[in-house]
Amino acid sequence: MDEFKPPTSLDGLMIVATAPQRSAMGESLARELGVRYVELTAERFPDGEYHARVPERIDGTAVLVGDLRPDERILETVVGADALREAGADEIVLAAPYLAYGRQDRAFEPGEGVSARALLRALSANADAFATVDPHTDGVLDHFDGATSAATAAQEIATHLADEGVDLVLAPDAGARDRAEQVADHLGCPFDHLEKHRKSAHEVEIEPHDADVTGQTVLVVDDIVATGGTMSTATRQLLDAGAGRVLLAATHGVFADGALKRLDDAGAETILATDAIPSSASAISLAPALARAARRARSG
Numbered sequence: 393m394d395e396f397k398p399p400t401s402l403d404g405l406m407i408v409a410t411a412p413q414r415s416a417m418g419e420s421l422a423r424e425l426g427v428r429y430v431e432l433t434a435e436r437f438p439d440g441e442y443h444a445r446v447p448e449r450i451d452g453t454a455v456l457v458g459d460l461r462p463d464e465r466i467l468e469t470v471v472g473a474d475a476l477r478e479a480g481a482d483e484i485v486l487a488a489p490y491l492a493y494g495r496q497d498r499a500f501e502p503g504e505g506v507s508a509r510a511l512l513r514a515l516s517a518n519a520d521a522f523a524t525v526d527p528h529t530d531g532v533l534d535h536f537d538g539a540t541s542a543a544t545a546a547q548e549i550a551t552h553l554a555d556e557g558v559d560l561v562l563a564p565d566a567g568a569r570d571r572a573e574q575v576a577d578h579l580g581c582p583f584d585h586l587e588k589h590r591k592s593a594h595e596v597e598i599e600p601h602d603a604d605v606t607g608q609t610v611l612v613v614d615d616i617v618a619t620g621g622t623m624s625t626a627t628r629q630l631l632d633a634g635a636g637r638v639l640l641a642a643t644h645g646v647f648a649d650g651a652l653k654r655l656d657d658a659g660a661e662t663i664l665a666t667d668a669i670p671s672s673a674s675a676i677s678l679a680p681a682l683a684r685a686a687r688r689a690r691s692g
């Protein structure tokens with residue numbers, strides 16, 4: 393693939409959303425970047441095949457809002473990128489609110505597919521640069537063959553919770569510690585991480601935290617809530633240890649398998665997520681963070 397050459401100005405830059413379900417994100421991102429928004433028209437043939445068309449000529453660079461939730465939407469994103477090339481775009485920045493498969497970033501057992509690598513390689517064939525927010529690890533983006541940039545929504549999460557009187561920010565495991573630190577820095581409070589051991593896709597064990605949380609407002613932050621097993625276990629344990637309030641926040645609220653109810657049942661006072669994946673918990677706009685990532689990806 394040719395080396396990605398960033399455009400020298402924003403003139404002519406357009407945002408295109410891959411599918412109608414991402415039009416709100418596309419419009420917000422276009423506003424953040426101060427560029428024009430174009431909606432891609434999409435339909436499905438009777439046999440289920442997806443068809444996309446960019447309704448006008450595109451010159452220069454386009455930012456494509458890609459929906460990378462598994463699995464149909466991933467193909468929609470790939471077809472959307474191809475439509476952009478057909479419409480004339482010579483540079484495509486794929487802006488993905490959420491990158492699925494980020495947790496399978498290596499083979500944990502012999503013979504396993506490295507799903508994140510497979511996905512990012514396929515996307516590399518269709519886009520020149522890749523921008524996202526809070527991928528599971530920043531290193532996973534190395535599998536994309538082109539310029540990449542990951543921003544964090546830590547600032548947006550902290551701003552949303554600024555008036556909650558958070559005493560302590562905790563990450564549910566060591567891997568999420570940096571995120572907890574960033575949120576705590578914005579809130580001006582201490583942070584730490586819990587020790588988590590995963591027993592199965594649905595079940596985790598978390599070791600008791602040794603700090604005294606009695607009566608405290610504790611915020612637990614993570615990149616993703618999937619089944620809610622991690623956050624509900626952390627919530628129960630903190631409440632058992634005497635925490636006054638437990639607030640939960642994640643960038644990507646997947647909320648599979650009744651996760652929201654699981655978190656509510658565990659006693660969490662608030663469950664917050666960004667609109668990277670739209671849900672009833674999506675109270676925080678991801679667009680500013682995604683715009684930061686897209687700008688950086690474009691400038692190399």
Ligand code: R5P
Binds near residue numbers: 564596623
């Ligand atoms: C794992 O390392 C991630 O950061 C999340 O903690 C995890 O994937 C959440 O999954 P679940 O909600 O199913 O426990």
